Amino acid sequence: MSPLVRYSRWFSRYRNLKFENKQLITFSSSATNPENEKLHRPGPPPIRVDLTESAGRGVFATRRIGAGDLIHTAKPIVSHPSLSTISNVCYFCLNKLALTEFKGQSAAFCSQECKENAKVFYDVETKADWLAFDDYCRTQCLKYPLMAKRLACMVISGATSAEVLDILQPASLSHERTLEMEEGFRLLRSSFAKANIEDEKMEFLTKQWYANVLARIRINVFRVELAVGLYEDLLSSAAACVEAEAAVGSAVYMLPSFYNHDCDPNTHIIWIDNTNARLKALRDIEMKSSESAI
Numbered sequence: 001m002s003p004l005v006r007y008s009r010w011f012s013r014y015r016n017l018k019f020e021n022k023q024l025i026t027f028s029s030s031a032t033n034p035e036n037e038k039l040h041r042p043g044p045p046p047i048r049v050d051l052t053e054s055a056g057r058g059v060f061a062t063r064r065i066g067a068g069d070l071i072h073t074a075k076p077i078v079s080h081p082s083l084s085t086i087s088n089v090c091y092f093c094l095n096k097l098a099l100t101e102f103k104g105q106s107a108a109f110c111s112q113e114c115k116e117n118a119k120v121f122y123d124v125e126t127k128a129d130w131l132a133f134d135d136y137c138r139t140q141c142l143k144y145p146l147m148a149k150r151l152a153c154m155v156i157s158g159a160t161s162a163e164v165l166d167i168l169q170p171a172s173l174s175h176e177r178t179l180e181m182e183e184g185f186r187l188l189r190s191s192f193a194k195a196n197i198e199d200e201k202m203e204f205l206t207k208q209w210y211a212n213v214l215a216r217i218r219i220n221v222f223r224v225e226l227a228v229g230l231y232e233d234l235l236s237s238a239a240a241c242v243e244a245e246a247a248v249g250s251a252v253y254m255l256p257s258f259y260n261h262d263c264d265p266n267t268h269i270i271w272i273d274n275t276n277a278r279l280k281a282l283r284d285i286e287m288k289s290s291e292s293a294i
Contacts, residue, residue, distance in 0.1 A: 045072035049258050056169065058260045058293075065285040071267065072255065074277045077164060078154065078217075079224065079251035080146045083138055092118040093274035094224055094248045120159035121150050128195035133187040143250055144217045145184040148210060152188065155204055156197060162204035168257050170215035178211055185210040220257040221250050226271050251275050262293035269294055 046065055052058040065071060081089045089096055091107035092114040102109040106126070109115040130149070137145050154160045185207050192202055225247045256269060256277055268282050279294065 045255075047071060049255075052260065055260050057258050059255070059258050061285050061287050064287055065281045067281055067283045069281045071279045071281060074253045074256050074279070076251035076253055076275045076277075077160075078147050078151045079249060079275045080143070080150050081249040082143060082247065083134070083146070085248045089248045090114050090274070091122070093276075094226070094251075095274045096226060096248065120157055121153035124153040124157045124197070125150070127197070128191040130191055133184070133191055136184060136187055142184070144214050144221065145181075145188070147217050147221070147250060147252065148184075148213045149188055151213060152192070152205060156192070156201045162209060165213060165216040165220075165252065167254075168216045168220045168252070170212065171219035173211065173215050173218075181211055181214060182207065217250075217252055220252050222253065222256065222269065222277070223247055224249050224251050224271050224275055226273060249275075251277075253277055256294065259294040265293050267294045 046061055046063045047059050048062055049057055050060050079094060081091065081094055087108070090110035092109055095110040095114075097108055097110055102112055102115045107118075107122070109118060133145070133149065137143070151160070151164070155162045155164075188210065189202070189205055192205065256279060259267065259279075266282050266285050268280050270278050270280065272278065
């Protein structure tokens with residue numbers, strides 16, 4: 001069994017652990033092998049989440065994965081454009097805008113479909129005045145509170161649970177950093193209260209919830225960089241991202257967050273034209289190999 005690892009903050013050797021529940025999580029998200037990718041028929045991804053020897057959970061190959069194979073795709077739990085690109089990308093999928101005919105009250109969407117999908121947060125968001133909150137994020141150069149705001153809107157609308165990120169590993173936050181979050185929390189809750197959002201819909205919105213969400217976003221967030229084109233070759237994709245200055249926002253995913261990091265990764269995450277992530281093998285990944293990661 002081979003752990004898949006990504007660009008890394010540390011390196012660990014892995015081995016298969018024997019424990020009562022041998023498989024922690026299985027997935028049915030979209031994935032392809034060379035044959036069914038051509039036929040556009042998704043199959044189950046060739047991976048599972050299991051325990052590593054020294055890095056907690058990790059993602060392991062359940063069969064041989066060839067170099068360049070698409071392992072699986074993933075949609076974000078929550079995402080948000082950066083404030084510097086907010087007028088140039090779709091407010092929902094972060095696709096760079098060519099047409100701006102699908103406009104909301106203060107945002108633009110790349111399609112009617114994205115405008116409809118955005119209702120899970122946008123209908124709540126447009127009820128409030130976010131000037132003070134956005135100015136706080138802009139002056140402090142903060143992006144994660146924007147994602148917490150969007151997630152709170154999704155919870156208030158009933159589109160997701162307040163505990164949706166709880167399964168993810170949180171960052172360790174110092175007491176000082178937790179205190180720094182209080183201004184953002186105050187502005188967030190105040191904006192909802194001034195918009196007359198019902199108290200019962202905001203019961204989840206406590207300092208503890210806000211701190212927990214930011215702690216999980218902080219360690220699991222991905223910087224979304226669009227390749228701006230259909231780049232199947234990974235080197236071409238990376239070069240295109242650099243050339244286009246393609247960072248458009250941030251996103252948190254479920255399955256990609258379970259991948260561990262490595263200095264010598266065997267898996268690469270790319271974005272073609274929206275926040276739907278594609279994880280591809282950089283080299284052959286053998287099922288019984290002791291190496292693998294994003």
